Amino acid sequence: MDKDKRSGLVQSIQRAFKIIEFMASGPREVTLTSITSALGMHVATVHRILATLISLGLVEQVPGSKKYRLGMKAIELGIAALSQIDLREEAAPYLRRLMESTGETANLVVLDRDEVVYIDKVQSSASLGMFVKIGKRAPIYCTGVGKVLTSEMPEDEVKAILLKSGMERLTQNTICSVSDFLEELKKTRERGYALDNEECEPGARCVAAPLRDHTGRIIAAISVSGPSVRFTDARLPELIRQTIEVAAEISRRMGYRGKEISGVNDPKAKLHKLAQVSGE
Structure with missing residues (x-):
């Protein structure tokens, strides 16, 4: 038989x-x-x-x-x-795995008009961690998730959001120029992820990657966030790799069957891109 x-x-x-x-x-x-x-x-x-x-x-x-x-x-x-797919339900186990593998808070975020909204999270158990409240809203121009969620929007729409929200300087690293932000979006498209390098809160860094639906459209973003003392330049490539890989898995659950993001499995490429970001 x-x-x-x-x-x-x-x-x-x-x-x-x-x-x-x-x-x-x-x-x-x-x-x-x-x-x-x-x-x-x-x-x-x-x-x-x-x-x-x-x-x-x-x-x-x-x-x-x-x-x-x-x-x-x-x-x-x-x-x-x-x-019948529910984004939060599908993403939940992957967010938990991302938090457990990195030890950092993992977030699920969507765009709502001119702001990002945190719709789910798995909180890190680290003594020094980032606390993000579900339902929290934040600007697009100073957050990694904001950069990801607007990275493929038409330029005129991005400019309209920035005109409405303004670009208040929140830290010494905050991007306050429309042209500089558009350049940052270009880099985000090219490398497949975004960073918040103490641009929203002093002492806090974040790595974000896009979630796509079956059409390839960016529908949400996930991120890991934590204190800069743990998000060192030496550690960032591994955090980037893990975030991108989990984002790709969730995207597949949402029906996405497109190409993988380039550079994910190439440590040299990631380090080169990170060096470019760190030096800007």
Whole structure:
């Protein structure tokens, strides 16, 4: 008796799912031959499963050709699944893991008009830590999460937010120039994360990374925050790596299937980028 039969799994459903998964991850339209070659299934088996999937609306044959593509029912199911995802619920275990692996407070933040709002957190147990209240609001221009959340917004929209909120100097490191902030957003887009280098509160630093939905749009940000005495230049590359990796995992939970952020697994690249930031 094979393993699938012993475990009670239905092999035909497994095969059907593999075909759907292949169609979702490959070219928009596929042929019978490409499916059989990629999955190692017999032509007759694939043809029979495709006929069933077509009858259910999960797959459709392209009119006037021998190619197949996902049907409207598959799209409907995907949209239904995405609509049932709750950001806070999905992010919660990852925030806790980020806090436990770094020992620093982990935050979940969204943009609300011209401010960022902290909608969830896992507090660090360190004796000297950053306390962030859920529901707290902060400006975009002096927070790592603010930089991340506005990094891909049209420039005129960013300028409108800054015009409305102003750019009050909160510390000696606060960015108070629109042009300097726009340059900071450019760097954030390029490296895939943002830093708050004592720009909002003296003695506090933060690393932030974006969360994306199934369309690739930035819908939220996560961050780790803590005192500068622990967020040393020597430690920042590891905090950056952990934050980016957790953000990527949450994004996958939210349906994102885009490319990984460059530089995540390249310590030299991270150190070079960090050196650039520290020297500015």
